[in-house]
Amino acid sequence: KITVIPTGVDVEYFKPNPEPAAPHSLVFTGSMDWLPNEDAIFYFVKEILPLIRQQVPGISLCVVGRKPSPRLQQLAATETNIKLTGWVEDIRPFMARGSICIVPLRIGGGTRLKIFEAMAMAKPVVSTSIGSEGLPVRDSEHLLLADDPSKFADAVITLLRDSERRTRIGLAARQLVEQNYSWAQVANRLAANLDDVVTKSNLQNSLVAVTAR
Template sequence: MKILWAKSGGLLPLDRGGKIRSFNIASELARRHEVDLFMFYPSTTPDPHDQLRDRFARVDCVPLDLPKRASVPDTLAYAANAATTRPYQMRKYCRPAVQRRLRELLSGEHYDVLLCDFLLTAGVVPWDLGTRTVLFTHNVETTIWKRHFLVNKNPLWKLVAWREYRTMARAERRFTEMADHVLTVSDEDRGAFLEFLPEEKVTTVPTGVDLEYFKPADKPQTAHSLVFTGSMDWLPNEDAIIYFSTEILPLVQQRIPGVTLSVVGRKPGRKVIALAEKNPAIRVTGAVADIRPYVHEAAVYVVPLRIGGGTRIKIFEAMAMGSAVVSTSIGAEGLPVADGKNLLLADSPQDFADRTVALLTGPAERQRLGLAARALVESRYSWNEVTNVLEKVLTQVAESNFSSMPSNRS
Protein backbone atom coordinates (compact mmCIF):
# COMPACT_ATOMS: atom_id res chain seq x y z
CA MET A 1 0.00 0.00 0.00
CA LYS A 2 0.93 3.62 -0.47
CA ILE A 3 -0.12 5.48 2.66
CA LEU A 4 -0.10 9.17 3.55
CA TRP A 5 0.16 9.59 7.33
CA ALA A 6 -0.98 13.14 8.18
CA LYS A 7 -0.46 14.43 11.70
CA SER A 8 -0.94 17.66 13.64
CA GLY A 9 1.60 18.45 16.36
CA GLY A 10 4.57 16.67 14.81
CA LEU A 11 6.18 13.39 15.89
CA LEU A 12 9.37 14.55 17.61
CA PRO A 13 10.51 14.82 20.31
CA LEU A 14 8.85 11.75 21.81
CA ASP A 15 7.56 13.61 24.85
CA ARG A 16 3.82 12.88 24.71
CA GLY A 17 1.84 9.67 24.71
CA GLY A 18 0.19 10.43 21.38
CA LYS A 19 3.54 11.08 19.70
CA ILE A 20 4.99 7.88 21.13
CA ARG A 21 2.04 5.84 19.88
CA SER A 22 2.06 7.44 16.42
CA PHE A 23 5.84 7.23 16.00
CA ASN A 24 6.04 3.55 16.86
CA ILE A 25 3.06 2.46 14.75
CA ALA A 26 4.01 4.64 11.77
CA SER A 27 7.61 3.41 11.92
CA GLU A 28 6.53 -0.23 12.02
CA LEU A 29 4.08 0.40 9.18
CA ALA A 30 6.86 2.00 7.10
CA ARG A 31 8.80 -1.27 7.30
CA ARG A 32 5.93 -3.01 5.53
CA HIS A 33 4.52 -0.36 3.13
CA GLU A 34 5.38 2.91 1.39
CA VAL A 35 4.51 5.54 3.98
CA ASP A 36 4.74 9.29 3.32
CA LEU A 37 4.58 11.58 6.35
CA PHE A 38 2.86 14.98 6.39
CA MET A 39 3.01 17.05 9.57
CA PHE A 40 2.22 20.55 10.82
CA TYR A 41 3.39 21.72 14.21
CA PRO A 42 4.79 24.69 16.21
CA SER A 43 8.13 25.69 14.71
CA THR A 44 11.31 24.86 16.62
CA THR A 45 15.02 25.44 15.97
CA PRO A 46 16.62 23.09 15.16
CA ASP A 47 13.77 21.07 13.69
CA PRO A 48 14.05 17.45 14.94
CA HIS A 49 11.91 16.07 12.12
CA ASP A 50 14.86 15.97 9.72
CA GLN A 51 15.79 12.76 11.57
CA LEU A 52 12.74 11.03 10.06
CA ARG A 53 13.78 11.27 6.42
CA ASP A 54 15.59 7.92 6.49
CA ARG A 55 12.64 6.22 8.16
CA PHE A 56 9.82 7.21 5.79
CA ALA A 57 9.51 7.36 1.99
CA ARG A 58 8.80 11.10 2.12
CA VAL A 59 8.58 13.66 4.91
CA ASP A 60 6.68 16.89 4.28
CA CYS A 61 6.67 19.43 7.14
CA VAL A 62 4.81 22.70 7.65
CA PRO A 63 6.20 24.45 10.75
CA LEU A 64 3.81 27.04 12.21
CA ASP A 65 4.49 30.26 14.09
CA LEU A 66 1.99 29.83 16.95
CA PRO A 67 1.45 31.96 20.06
CA LYS A 68 2.41 30.40 23.39
CA ARG A 69 -0.42 29.00 25.46
CA ALA A 70 -2.13 31.66 27.63
CA SER A 71 0.03 34.45 26.17
CA VAL A 72 -1.52 37.80 25.19
CA PRO A 73 -1.58 36.88 21.45
CA ASP A 74 -3.10 33.50 22.31
CA THR A 75 -5.80 35.15 24.44
CA LEU A 76 -6.63 37.68 21.71
CA ALA A 77 -6.85 34.91 19.12
CA TYR A 78 -9.16 32.95 21.40
CA ALA A 79 -11.38 36.01 21.85
CA ALA A 80 -11.58 36.48 18.07
CA ASN A 81 -12.54 32.83 17.63
CA ALA A 82 -15.25 33.00 20.29
CA ALA A 83 -17.71 34.44 17.78
CA THR A 84 -17.39 31.33 15.59
CA THR A 85 -18.65 27.76 16.01
CA ARG A 86 -15.16 26.31 15.60
CA PRO A 87 -13.06 24.84 18.44
CA TYR A 88 -10.16 27.15 19.24
CA GLN A 89 -7.60 24.37 18.92
CA MET A 90 -8.68 23.82 15.32
CA ARG A 91 -8.56 27.53 14.56
CA LYS A 92 -5.07 27.70 16.06
CA TYR A 93 -3.51 24.81 14.12
CA CYS A 94 -5.58 24.38 10.95
CA ARG A 95 -4.10 27.24 8.92
CA PRO A 96 -4.88 27.85 5.21
CA ALA A 97 -1.23 27.17 4.27
CA VAL A 98 -1.49 23.69 5.79
CA GLN A 99 -4.75 22.99 3.99
CA ARG A 100 -3.26 24.08 0.65
CA ARG A 101 -0.17 21.93 1.08
CA LEU A 102 -2.12 18.79 1.97
CA ARG A 103 -4.44 19.35 -0.99
CA GLU A 104 -1.39 19.64 -3.28
CA LEU A 105 -0.01 16.35 -1.96
CA LEU A 106 -3.26 14.43 -2.36
CA SER A 107 -3.93 15.93 -5.80
CA GLY A 108 -0.44 15.22 -7.11
CA GLU A 109 0.03 11.66 -5.81
CA HIS A 110 -2.12 8.55 -5.67
CA TYR A 111 -2.51 7.20 -2.14
CA ASP A 112 -4.40 4.04 -1.33
CA VAL A 113 -5.41 5.51 2.00
CA LEU A 114 -4.95 8.65 4.10
CA LEU A 115 -4.32 8.08 7.80
CA CYS A 116 -5.61 11.21 9.56
CA ASP A 117 -3.79 11.17 12.89
CA PHE A 118 -5.71 12.99 15.67
CA LEU A 119 -9.00 14.85 15.29
CA LEU A 120 -7.27 18.21 14.76
CA THR A 121 -5.74 16.90 11.54
CA ALA A 122 -9.22 16.34 10.12
CA GLY A 123 -9.62 20.12 10.00
CA VAL A 124 -7.14 20.40 7.11
CA VAL A 125 -8.21 17.34 5.09
CA PRO A 126 -9.63 18.17 1.61
CA TRP A 127 -12.58 15.84 1.99
CA ASP A 128 -13.94 16.74 -1.46
CA LEU A 129 -11.06 14.90 -3.16
CA GLY A 130 -12.56 11.56 -2.14
CA THR A 131 -9.35 9.99 -0.77
CA ARG A 132 -10.16 6.99 1.40
CA THR A 133 -9.55 8.26 4.91
CA VAL A 134 -9.09 6.58 8.28
CA LEU A 135 -9.36 8.88 11.30
CA PHE A 136 -7.13 7.80 14.20
CA THR A 137 -8.57 9.28 17.39
CA HIS A 138 -6.25 9.01 20.38
CA ASN A 139 -8.92 10.44 22.68
CA VAL A 140 -12.56 11.37 22.71
CA GLU A 141 -11.89 15.11 22.76
CA THR A 142 -15.42 15.88 23.89
CA THR A 143 -14.90 13.77 27.00
CA ILE A 144 -11.66 15.58 27.88
CA TRP A 145 -13.20 19.05 27.61
CA LYS A 146 -16.28 17.99 29.55
CA ARG A 147 -14.04 16.74 32.36
CA HIS A 148 -12.10 20.02 32.26
CA PHE A 149 -15.40 21.81 32.76
CA LEU A 150 -16.46 19.59 35.66
CA VAL A 151 -13.11 19.73 37.51
CA ASN A 152 -12.14 23.38 37.01
CA LYS A 153 -13.09 25.79 39.78
CA ASN A 154 -12.01 29.00 38.05
CA PRO A 155 -15.17 30.58 36.48
CA LEU A 156 -13.30 31.91 33.44
CA TRP A 157 -11.56 28.62 32.67
CA LYS A 158 -14.84 26.81 33.31
CA LEU A 159 -16.45 28.96 30.62
CA VAL A 160 -13.55 28.28 28.22
CA ALA A 161 -13.82 24.54 28.84
CA TRP A 162 -17.58 24.61 28.31
CA ARG A 163 -17.21 26.38 24.95
CA GLU A 164 -14.51 23.97 23.75
CA TYR A 165 -16.64 21.04 24.90
CA ARG A 166 -19.67 22.19 22.91
CA THR A 167 -17.78 23.16 19.73
CA MET A 168 -15.55 20.07 19.90
CA ALA A 169 -18.60 17.82 20.19
CA ARG A 170 -19.91 19.16 16.86
CA ALA A 171 -16.51 18.87 15.16
CA GLU A 172 -15.87 15.38 16.51
CA ARG A 173 -19.20 14.09 15.27
CA ARG A 174 -18.85 15.78 11.89
CA PHE A 175 -15.38 14.46 11.10
CA THR A 176 -15.92 10.92 12.40
CA GLU A 177 -19.03 10.70 10.21
CA MET A 178 -17.06 11.97 7.19
CA ALA A 179 -14.22 9.45 7.62
CA ASP A 180 -14.40 6.02 5.96
CA HIS A 181 -13.30 4.39 9.22
CA VAL A 182 -12.48 5.49 12.76
CA LEU A 183 -9.79 4.08 15.03
CA THR A 184 -9.88 4.40 18.82
CA VAL A 185 -7.33 3.41 21.46
CA SER A 186 -9.76 1.85 23.92
CA ASP A 187 -13.12 0.10 23.96
CA GLU A 188 -14.41 2.90 26.20
CA ASP A 189 -13.64 5.44 23.49
CA ARG A 190 -15.16 3.15 20.88
CA GLY A 191 -18.34 2.99 22.93
CA ALA A 192 -18.57 6.79 22.96
CA PHE A 193 -18.42 6.94 19.15
CA LEU A 194 -20.89 4.07 18.76
CA GLU A 195 -23.55 6.38 20.20
CA PHE A 196 -23.79 7.87 16.70
CA LEU A 197 -21.63 5.67 14.41
CA PRO A 198 -22.32 2.10 13.18
CA GLU A 199 -20.35 -0.66 14.90
CA GLU A 200 -18.56 -1.78 11.75
CA LYS A 201 -17.10 1.71 11.26
CA VAL A 202 -15.08 1.86 14.51
CA THR A 203 -12.10 -0.35 15.48
CA THR A 204 -10.03 -0.32 18.67
CA VAL A 205 -6.24 -0.30 18.25
CA PRO A 206 -4.72 -1.21 21.63
CA THR A 207 -1.93 0.71 23.28
CA GLY A 208 1.57 -0.73 22.92
CA VAL A 209 4.96 -0.40 24.55
CA ASP A 210 8.60 -0.94 23.57
CA LEU A 211 9.40 -3.99 25.68
CA GLU A 212 13.13 -3.85 24.99
CA TYR A 213 13.51 -0.18 25.92
CA PHE A 214 11.21 -0.26 28.94
CA LYS A 215 12.21 -3.20 31.11
CA PRO A 216 12.97 -3.86 34.79
CA ALA A 217 16.35 -2.77 36.14
CA ASP A 218 18.63 -4.66 38.53
CA LYS A 219 19.01 -1.78 40.95
CA PRO A 220 17.50 -1.06 44.37
CA GLN A 221 14.62 1.39 44.69
CA THR A 222 14.82 4.43 46.93
CA ALA A 223 12.68 3.86 50.01
CA HIS A 224 9.53 5.95 50.38
CA SER A 225 9.89 7.55 46.94
CA LEU A 226 7.12 8.32 44.44
CA VAL A 227 7.30 9.36 40.79
CA PHE A 228 4.94 10.88 38.23
CA THR A 229 5.94 11.29 34.57
CA GLY A 230 4.31 13.24 31.76
CA SER A 231 4.39 16.45 29.75
CA MET A 232 3.54 19.12 32.26
CA ASP A 233 2.23 21.51 29.62
CA TRP A 234 -0.70 19.12 29.08
CA LEU A 235 -3.50 20.39 31.32
CA PRO A 236 -4.68 16.97 32.59
CA ASN A 237 -1.14 16.24 33.84
CA GLU A 238 -0.86 19.64 35.50
CA ASP A 239 -4.23 19.16 37.19
CA ALA A 240 -3.21 15.65 38.31
CA ILE A 241 -0.02 16.71 40.03
CA ILE A 242 -1.64 19.74 41.69
CA TYR A 243 -4.42 17.48 42.96
CA PHE A 244 -1.96 14.88 44.23
CA SER A 245 0.37 17.39 45.88
CA THR A 246 -2.37 19.33 47.66
CA GLU A 247 -4.90 16.64 48.56
CA ILE A 248 -3.11 13.27 48.64
CA LEU A 249 0.56 13.83 49.44
CA PRO A 250 -0.16 15.56 52.79
CA LEU A 251 -2.10 12.46 53.88
CA VAL A 252 0.86 10.26 52.94
CA GLN A 253 3.28 12.57 54.75
CA GLN A 254 1.28 12.27 57.95
CA ARG A 255 2.18 8.58 58.05
CA ILE A 256 5.52 8.62 56.21
CA PRO A 257 7.16 12.01 56.89
CA GLY A 258 10.18 11.20 54.71
CA VAL A 259 8.23 10.44 51.54
CA THR A 260 9.42 12.19 48.34
CA LEU A 261 7.74 12.87 45.00
CA SER A 262 9.56 13.38 41.69
CA VAL A 263 7.56 15.15 38.96
CA VAL A 264 9.33 14.30 35.70
CA GLY A 265 8.31 15.97 32.47
CA ARG A 266 8.84 18.91 30.19
CA LYS A 267 7.61 22.48 30.60
CA PRO A 268 6.24 22.58 34.15
CA GLY A 269 4.19 25.74 34.64
CA ARG A 270 4.28 28.27 37.47
CA LYS A 271 1.67 26.36 39.47
CA VAL A 272 3.69 23.13 39.41
CA ILE A 273 6.98 24.85 40.21
CA ALA A 274 5.27 26.59 43.14
CA LEU A 275 4.36 23.18 44.60
CA ALA A 276 8.05 22.32 44.99
CA GLU A 277 8.77 25.72 46.50
CA LYS A 278 6.13 25.15 49.16
CA ASN A 279 6.89 21.48 49.88
CA PRO A 280 10.55 20.33 49.98
CA ALA A 281 9.41 16.72 49.49
CA ILE A 282 8.52 17.56 45.87
CA ARG A 283 11.18 17.61 43.14
CA VAL A 284 10.24 19.05 39.73
CA THR A 285 12.82 18.02 37.12
CA GLY A 286 11.53 19.61 33.93
CA ALA A 287 12.52 17.90 30.67
CA VAL A 288 14.86 14.91 30.98
CA ALA A 289 16.64 12.90 28.31
CA ASP A 290 15.45 9.58 29.74
CA ILE A 291 12.63 8.94 32.23
CA ARG A 292 13.71 5.37 32.99
CA PRO A 293 16.22 6.12 35.80
CA TYR A 294 13.57 8.13 37.64
CA VAL A 295 10.95 5.39 37.31
CA HIS A 296 13.40 2.64 38.27
CA GLU A 297 14.49 4.61 41.33
CA ALA A 298 10.97 5.17 42.68
CA ALA A 299 9.21 2.68 44.92
CA VAL A 300 5.76 3.59 43.57
CA TYR A 301 4.55 5.12 40.30
CA VAL A 302 1.47 7.35 40.74
CA VAL A 303 -1.12 8.36 38.13
CA PRO A 304 -3.61 10.69 39.88
CA LEU A 305 -5.39 11.85 36.71
CA ARG A 306 -8.87 13.33 37.00
CA ILE A 307 -9.14 14.47 33.36
CA GLY A 308 -8.27 12.65 30.16
CA GLY A 309 -9.36 10.31 27.43
CA GLY A 310 -7.88 7.56 25.31
CA THR A 311 -5.25 5.55 27.16
CA ARG A 312 -2.18 6.49 29.17
CA ILE A 313 0.96 5.10 27.57
CA LYS A 314 2.82 6.19 30.71
CA ILE A 315 1.13 3.39 32.68
CA PHE A 316 2.18 0.71 30.19
CA GLU A 317 5.75 2.05 30.22
CA ALA A 318 5.85 1.91 34.02
CA MET A 319 4.32 -1.57 34.04
CA ALA A 320 6.86 -2.75 31.46
CA MET A 321 9.59 -1.57 33.86
CA GLY A 322 8.06 -3.65 36.64
CA SER A 323 6.85 -0.67 38.68
CA ALA A 324 4.09 -0.87 41.26
CA VAL A 325 1.39 1.56 40.07
CA VAL A 326 -1.35 3.41 41.92
CA SER A 327 -3.81 5.16 39.60
CA THR A 328 -7.23 6.73 39.52
CA SER A 329 -9.85 4.93 37.43
CA ILE A 330 -9.62 7.71 34.84
CA GLY A 331 -5.83 7.36 34.78
CA ALA A 332 -6.10 3.67 33.88
CA GLU A 333 -9.17 4.08 31.68
CA GLY A 334 -9.17 1.98 28.55
CA LEU A 335 -6.31 -0.26 29.61
CA PRO A 336 -6.78 -4.04 30.19
CA VAL A 337 -5.73 -3.83 33.83
CA ALA A 338 -7.28 -5.30 36.96
CA ASP A 339 -7.32 -3.62 40.36
CA GLY A 340 -5.30 -5.64 42.85
CA LYS A 341 -3.87 -7.92 40.17
CA ASN A 342 -1.41 -5.75 38.22
CA LEU A 343 -1.96 -2.28 39.72
CA LEU A 344 -4.01 -0.53 42.39
CA LEU A 345 -6.91 1.85 41.71
CA ALA A 346 -8.12 4.62 44.03
CA ASP A 347 -10.42 7.55 43.34
CA SER A 348 -10.66 9.52 46.60
CA PRO A 349 -7.72 11.30 48.23
CA GLN A 350 -7.90 9.08 51.31
CA ASP A 351 -8.08 5.83 49.33
CA PHE A 352 -5.23 6.94 47.08
CA ALA A 353 -3.10 7.83 50.10
CA ASP A 354 -3.94 4.54 51.85
CA ARG A 355 -3.00 2.42 48.85
CA THR A 356 0.17 4.42 48.25
CA VAL A 357 1.26 4.00 51.88
CA ALA A 358 0.50 0.27 51.72
CA LEU A 359 2.90 -0.12 48.79
CA LEU A 360 5.58 2.16 50.23
CA THR A 361 5.64 0.01 53.36
CA GLY A 362 5.11 -3.35 51.61
CA PRO A 363 8.06 -4.40 49.42
CA ALA A 364 6.63 -7.88 48.82
CA GLU A 365 3.37 -6.44 47.48
CA ARG A 366 5.28 -4.00 45.28
CA GLN A 367 7.25 -6.89 43.80
CA ARG A 368 4.12 -8.96 43.21
CA LEU A 369 2.35 -6.14 41.37
CA GLY A 370 5.46 -5.27 39.36
CA LEU A 371 5.93 -8.84 38.13
CA ALA A 372 2.25 -9.13 37.20
CA ALA A 373 2.38 -5.78 35.40
CA ARG A 374 5.37 -6.82 33.29
CA ALA A 375 3.74 -10.14 32.45
CA LEU A 376 0.60 -8.36 31.22
CA VAL A 377 2.34 -6.05 28.75
CA GLU A 378 4.61 -8.86 27.54
CA SER A 379 1.59 -10.99 26.68
CA ARG A 380 0.31 -9.06 23.62
CA TYR A 381 1.17 -5.37 23.67
CA SER A 382 4.34 -5.03 21.60
CA TRP A 383 4.20 -2.35 18.87
CA ASN A 384 4.46 -5.09 16.25
CA GLU A 385 1.23 -6.69 17.49
CA VAL A 386 -0.52 -3.31 17.74
CA THR A 387 0.49 -2.37 14.18
CA ASN A 388 -1.00 -5.62 12.88
CA VAL A 389 -4.44 -4.41 13.99
CA LEU A 390 -4.09 -1.00 12.33
CA GLU A 391 -2.59 -2.48 9.15
CA LYS A 392 -5.59 -4.78 8.74
CA VAL A 393 -7.97 -1.82 8.92
CA LEU A 394 -5.99 0.23 6.40
CA THR A 395 -5.88 -2.70 3.99
CA GLN A 396 -9.62 -3.28 4.24
CA VAL A 397 -10.42 0.41 3.74
CA ALA A 398 -8.04 0.64 0.76
CA GLU A 399 -9.69 -2.43 -0.77
CA SER A 400 -13.20 -1.26 0.17
CA ASN A 401 -13.89 -4.37 2.23
CA PHE A 402 -15.62 -2.56 5.05
CA SER A 403 -19.38 -2.65 4.79
CA SER A 404 -19.92 0.49 6.81
CA MET A 405 -22.46 3.03 5.60
CA PRO A 406 -21.04 5.60 3.18
CA SER A 407 -19.24 8.48 4.84
CA ASN A 408 -21.08 11.81 4.82
CA ARG A 409 -18.74 14.36 3.27
CA SER A 410 -21.22 17.05 2.46
Protein backbone atom coordinates in the same frame (compact mmCIF):
# COMPACT_ATOMS: atom_id res chain seq x y z
CA LYS B 1 -17.09 -2.49 10.73
CA ILE B 2 -14.84 -0.63 13.16
CA THR B 3 -11.78 -2.26 14.70
CA VAL B 4 -9.93 -0.60 17.57
CA ILE B 5 -6.17 -1.12 17.73
CA PRO B 6 -4.95 -0.67 21.32
CA THR B 7 -2.15 1.50 22.60
CA GLY B 8 1.24 -0.18 22.52
CA VAL B 9 4.54 0.24 24.32
CA ASP B 10 8.14 -0.56 23.42
CA VAL B 11 8.84 -3.34 25.93
CA GLU B 12 12.48 -3.54 24.87
CA TYR B 13 13.05 0.13 25.67
CA PHE B 14 10.88 0.19 28.78
CA LYS B 15 11.96 -2.85 30.76
CA PRO B 16 12.68 -3.68 34.40
CA ASN B 17 15.80 -2.13 35.90
CA PRO B 18 17.76 -4.48 38.19
CA GLU B 19 18.89 -1.61 40.42
CA PRO B 20 16.76 -1.21 43.57
CA ALA B 21 14.41 1.75 43.76
CA ALA B 22 14.98 4.52 46.28
CA PRO B 23 12.96 3.85 49.44
CA HIS B 24 9.77 5.84 50.02
CA SER B 25 9.96 7.43 46.59
CA LEU B 26 7.14 8.25 44.20
CA VAL B 27 7.37 9.26 40.56
CA PHE B 28 4.97 10.90 38.12
CA THR B 29 5.71 11.26 34.41
CA GLY B 30 4.02 13.45 31.83
CA SER B 31 4.17 16.77 30.04
CA MET B 32 3.55 19.37 32.71
CA ASP B 33 2.21 21.94 30.27
CA TRP B 34 -0.86 19.73 29.87
CA LEU B 35 -3.67 20.77 32.24
CA PRO B 36 -4.72 17.25 33.39
CA ASN B 37 -1.15 16.51 34.50
CA GLU B 38 -0.74 19.81 36.32
CA ASP B 39 -4.10 19.36 38.03
CA ALA B 40 -3.11 15.83 39.05
CA ILE B 41 0.03 17.05 40.82
CA PHE B 42 -1.76 19.88 42.61
CA TYR B 43 -4.46 17.44 43.71
CA PHE B 44 -1.89 14.92 44.91
CA VAL B 45 0.31 17.40 46.77
CA LYS B 46 -2.54 19.27 48.42
CA GLU B 47 -4.96 16.46 49.27
CA ILE B 48 -3.12 13.13 49.23
CA LEU B 49 0.52 13.74 50.11
CA PRO B 50 -0.23 15.16 53.60
CA LEU B 51 -2.08 11.93 54.44
CA ILE B 52 0.88 9.84 53.31
CA ARG B 53 3.33 11.98 55.28
CA GLN B 54 1.45 11.21 58.47
CA GLN B 55 2.53 7.58 58.07
CA VAL B 56 5.68 7.97 55.94
CA PRO B 57 7.36 11.28 56.89
CA GLY B 58 10.28 10.82 54.50
CA ILE B 59 8.19 10.34 51.37
CA SER B 60 9.54 12.01 48.23
CA LEU B 61 7.98 12.83 44.87
CA CYS B 62 9.75 13.29 41.55
CA VAL B 63 7.70 14.90 38.77
CA VAL B 64 9.28 14.15 35.41
CA GLY B 65 8.05 16.19 32.48
CA ARG B 66 8.63 19.24 30.35
CA LYS B 67 7.57 22.82 31.04
CA PRO B 68 6.28 22.85 34.62
CA SER B 69 4.33 26.09 35.03
CA PRO B 70 5.48 28.90 37.36
CA ARG B 71 2.54 27.97 39.57
CA LEU B 72 3.78 24.40 39.82
CA GLN B 73 7.36 25.53 40.40
CA GLN B 74 6.17 27.71 43.26
CA LEU B 75 4.32 24.76 44.76
CA ALA B 76 7.43 22.58 44.63
CA ALA B 77 9.52 25.36 46.19
CA THR B 78 7.23 25.54 49.20
CA GLU B 79 7.05 21.77 49.74
CA THR B 80 9.73 19.42 51.04
CA ASN B 81 11.03 16.45 49.05
CA ILE B 82 9.34 17.40 45.78
CA LYS B 83 11.49 17.61 42.66
CA LEU B 84 10.50 18.94 39.23
CA THR B 85 12.92 17.76 36.56
CA GLY B 86 11.58 19.68 33.59
CA TRP B 87 12.42 18.14 30.23
CA VAL B 88 14.71 15.10 30.36
CA GLU B 89 16.19 13.13 27.50
CA ASP B 90 15.38 9.78 29.08
CA ILE B 91 12.65 9.24 31.68
CA ARG B 92 13.64 5.65 32.46
CA PRO B 93 16.29 6.36 35.14
CA PHE B 94 13.80 8.51 37.04
CA MET B 95 11.10 5.87 36.77
CA ALA B 96 13.55 3.19 37.89
CA ARG B 97 14.39 5.13 41.06
CA GLY B 98 10.75 5.41 42.07
CA SER B 99 9.25 2.79 44.35
CA ILE B 100 5.77 3.54 42.98
CA CYS B 101 4.45 5.37 39.93
CA ILE B 102 1.43 7.52 40.72
CA VAL B 103 -1.28 8.62 38.27
CA PRO B 104 -3.71 10.81 40.25
CA LEU B 105 -5.52 12.18 37.20
CA ARG B 106 -8.93 13.77 37.66
CA ILE B 107 -9.40 15.04 34.09
CA GLY B 108 -9.73 12.61 31.20
CA GLY B 109 -7.90 12.67 27.88
CA GLY B 110 -4.86 11.16 26.22
CA THR B 111 -3.83 7.56 25.69
CA ARG B 112 -2.50 6.72 29.18
CA LEU B 113 0.92 5.78 27.84
CA LYS B 114 2.49 6.66 31.19
CA ILE B 115 0.80 3.65 32.78
CA PHE B 116 1.87 1.19 30.08
CA GLU B 117 5.44 2.53 30.28
CA ALA B 118 5.51 2.06 34.05
CA MET B 119 3.98 -1.40 33.74
CA ALA B 120 6.55 -2.38 31.12
CA MET B 121 9.24 -1.47 33.66
CA ALA B 122 7.48 -3.67 36.24
CA LYS B 123 6.71 -0.65 38.38
CA PRO B 124 3.70 -0.81 40.69
CA VAL B 125 1.17 1.87 39.80
CA VAL B 126 -1.43 3.62 41.94
CA SER B 127 -3.96 5.41 39.76
CA THR B 128 -7.40 6.93 39.77
CA SER B 129 -10.03 5.28 37.60
CA ILE B 130 -9.80 8.21 35.20
CA GLY B 131 -6.04 7.80 35.07
CA SER B 132 -6.38 4.22 33.80
CA GLU B 133 -9.58 4.76 31.82
CA GLY B 134 -9.71 2.61 28.70
CA LEU B 135 -6.85 0.31 29.71
CA PRO B 136 -7.48 -3.45 30.11
CA VAL B 137 -6.17 -3.60 33.68
CA ARG B 138 -7.57 -5.18 36.82
CA ASP B 139 -7.46 -3.50 40.20
CA SER B 140 -5.20 -5.23 42.75
CA GLU B 141 -3.69 -7.43 40.03
CA HIS B 142 -2.00 -5.08 37.56
CA LEU B 143 -2.18 -1.87 39.63
CA LEU B 144 -4.11 -0.30 42.50
CA LEU B 145 -7.05 2.03 41.84
CA ALA B 146 -8.29 4.69 44.25
CA ASP B 147 -10.61 7.60 43.61
CA ASP B 148 -10.57 9.64 46.80
CA PRO B 149 -7.62 11.10 48.71
CA SER B 150 -7.74 8.79 51.72
CA LYS B 151 -7.99 5.62 49.62
CA PHE B 152 -5.25 6.80 47.28
CA ALA B 153 -2.99 7.55 50.26
CA ASP B 154 -3.80 4.16 51.81
CA ALA B 155 -2.93 2.39 48.55
CA VAL B 156 0.43 4.15 48.35
CA ILE B 157 1.24 3.47 52.01
CA THR B 158 0.25 -0.18 51.67
CA LEU B 159 2.59 -0.70 48.73
CA LEU B 160 5.45 1.21 50.35
CA ARG B 161 5.23 -1.14 53.33
CA ASP B 162 4.90 -4.34 51.31
CA SER B 163 7.81 -4.98 48.96
CA GLU B 164 6.52 -8.42 47.98
CA ARG B 165 3.22 -6.96 46.83
CA ARG B 166 5.01 -4.23 44.89
CA THR B 167 7.03 -6.90 43.13
CA ARG B 168 4.01 -9.11 42.46
CA ILE B 169 1.94 -6.30 40.96
CA GLY B 170 4.88 -5.03 38.94
CA LEU B 171 5.61 -8.44 37.43
CA ALA B 172 1.94 -9.05 36.60
CA ALA B 173 1.81 -5.65 34.91
CA ARG B 174 4.95 -6.36 32.91
CA GLN B 175 3.55 -9.71 31.79
CA LEU B 176 0.29 -8.09 30.66
CA VAL B 177 1.91 -5.51 28.41
CA GLU B 178 4.63 -7.85 27.18
CA GLN B 179 2.14 -10.50 26.06
CA ASN B 180 -0.60 -8.23 24.73
CA TYR B 181 0.47 -4.61 24.22
CA SER B 182 4.05 -4.62 22.98
CA TRP B 183 4.69 -2.83 19.71
CA ALA B 184 5.10 -6.22 18.04
CA GLN B 185 1.73 -7.46 19.32
CA VAL B 186 -0.06 -4.25 18.35
CA ALA B 187 1.60 -4.19 14.91
CA ASN B 188 0.53 -7.80 14.31
CA ARG B 189 -3.07 -6.92 15.16
CA LEU B 190 -2.97 -3.96 12.80
CA ALA B 191 -1.45 -6.04 10.01
CA ALA B 192 -4.02 -8.81 10.50
CA ASN B 193 -6.88 -6.33 10.31
CA LEU B 194 -5.45 -4.65 7.21
CA ASP B 195 -5.04 -8.05 5.55
CA ASP B 196 -8.65 -8.85 6.41
CA VAL B 197 -9.85 -5.59 4.87
CA VAL B 198 -7.82 -6.14 1.70
CA THR B 199 -8.98 -9.76 1.38
CA LYS B 200 -12.64 -8.83 1.77
CA SER B 201 -12.25 -5.91 -0.64
CA ASN B 202 -10.65 -8.15 -3.27
CA LEU B 203 -13.38 -10.75 -2.80
CA GLN B 204 -16.08 -8.12 -3.17
CA ASN B 205 -14.45 -6.75 -6.32
CA SER B 206 -14.27 -10.27 -7.76
CA LEU B 207 -17.96 -10.85 -7.08
CA VAL B 208 -18.83 -7.54 -8.72
CA ALA B 209 -16.76 -8.46 -11.77
CA VAL B 210 -18.43 -11.87 -12.08
CA THR B 211 -21.90 -10.35 -11.72
CA ALA B 212 -21.15 -7.76 -14.40
CA ARG B 213 -20.29 -10.40 -17.04
